[in-house]
Amino acid sequence: MLSYRHSFHAGNHADVLKHIVLLGVLKKLCAKDKAFSYIDSHSGAGMYDLLSSNALMNAEYESGISRLWKHDFKNALLQDYLACVRSFNEDGELRFYPGSPAFALWSARTQDRLQLLDLQPEELGVLQYYLGRDERVSIHQRDAFEGLLALTPPEPRRGLALIDPSFEQKEDYQRVVNVAKKVMRRWPVGIMAIWYPILASDRDRSPWLKAALQREKLSSVMSIELRVAEQAQEYGMHGSGMLLINTPWQFSALMQDVFEEVVPLLGDNASFLIETLTEAE
Numbered sequence: 162m163l164s165y166r167h168s169f170h171a172g173n174h175a176d177v178l179k180h181i182v183l184l185g186v187l188k189k190l191c192a193k194d195k196a197f198s199y200i201d202s203h204s205g206a207g208m209y210d211l212l213s214s215n216a217l218m219n220a221e222y223e224s225g226i227s228r229l230w231k232h233d234f235k236n237a238l239l240q241d242y243l244a245c246v247r248s249f250n251e252d253g254e255l256r257f258y259p260g261s262p263a264f265a266l267w268s269a270r271t272q273d274r275l276q277l278l279d280l281q282p283e284e285l286g287v288l289q290y291y292l293g294r295d296e297r298v299s300i301h302q303r304d305a306f307e308g309l310l311a312l313t314p315p316e317p318r319r320g321l322a323l324i325d326p327s328f329e330q331k332e333d334y335q336r337v338v339n340v341a342k343k344v345m346r347r348w349p350v351g352i353m354a355i356w357y358p359i360l361a362s363d364r365d366r367s368p369w370l371k372a373a374l375q376r377e378k379l380s381s382v383m384s385i386e387l388r389v390a391e392q393a394q395e396y397g398m399h400g401s402g403m404l405l406i407n408t409p410w411q412f413s414a415l416m417q418d419v420f421e422e423v424v425p426l427l428g429d430n431a432s433f434l435i436e437t438l439t440e441a442e
């Protein structure tokens with residue numbers, strides 16, 4: 162059942178979108194000294210070697226981080242994004258690409274706490290190796306949807322949950338909506354970020370996902386989508402999106418500035434779209 166390996170996709174355009182948005186929310190949380198919780202329901206391995214045979218198979222990082230790696234960005238969030246990636250590649254050659262838990266730990270202060278979940282033993286082994294010794298980090302071999310709900314509301318209460326399924330099973334779309342609804346009821350102050358793929362039109366479930374979350378009348382829901390030329394043939398992935406619930410203040414303007422700088426680097430067919438799906442309550 163669990164055949165997905167993120168190592169085939171690490172650093173691609175979808176990771177670029179996801180991790181820039183993630184870092185943007187984490188920066189907003191760091192604007193106050195008060196501690197935050199970070200829950201990553203689908204953590205993956207936390208660190209990816211771009212010279213591994215999996216990563217080299219389709220070299221997807223060439224559609225993403227490779228195009229940004231040497232760029233001198235004006236925007237402070239983009240400077241932070243590259244500073245984080247560069248901190249794992251101190252000799253100046255791009256080899257390691259951090260996963261979402263590594264971006265979160267890079268952002269965290271002493272008072273912050275990370276709860277990381279995955280089911281796959283191999284991914285958990287790498288995650289434990291790179292992040293497990295840090296006392297702010299708890300790693301759980303646990304189902305994402307069951308575990309996220311059980312760990313909610315977290316202590317400290319301020320914070321962010323990232324839901325990043327592979328969507329190999331189409332039931333994952335409904336599972337995401339169900340868990341988002343329940344988690345937000347238990348944790349009304351929490352911020353939630355949900356990654357989703359944008360596929361070829363006959364298989365694309367992203368409009369359904371956005372409409373379903375809009376119907377739940379959750380507070381301040383925003384989507385940020387990044388489209389590129391089709392390149393992962395087996396999935397036909399044209400781009401991807403991040404949905405935010407309880408979107409931080411002035412986040413839309415920040416994302417506008419960020420993706421205006423990023424998109425021209427991702428090729429002639431790249432574009433982005435920011436939509437407000439519900440207003441703040």
Ligand SMILES: C[S@@+](CC[C@H](N)C(=O)[O-])C[C@H]1O[C@@H](n2cnc3c(N)ncnc32)[C@H](O)[C@@H]1O
Nearest residue numbers: 167203204205260261279280281284304305325
């Ligand atoms: C897209 S990858 C995660 C990538 C990671 N969030 C990042 O950005 O670096 C999805 C992960 O979810 C895990 N996974 C799939 N189904 C799961 C489930 N039901 N519960 C927990 N983890 C699951 C997979 O093993 C895989 O590592």
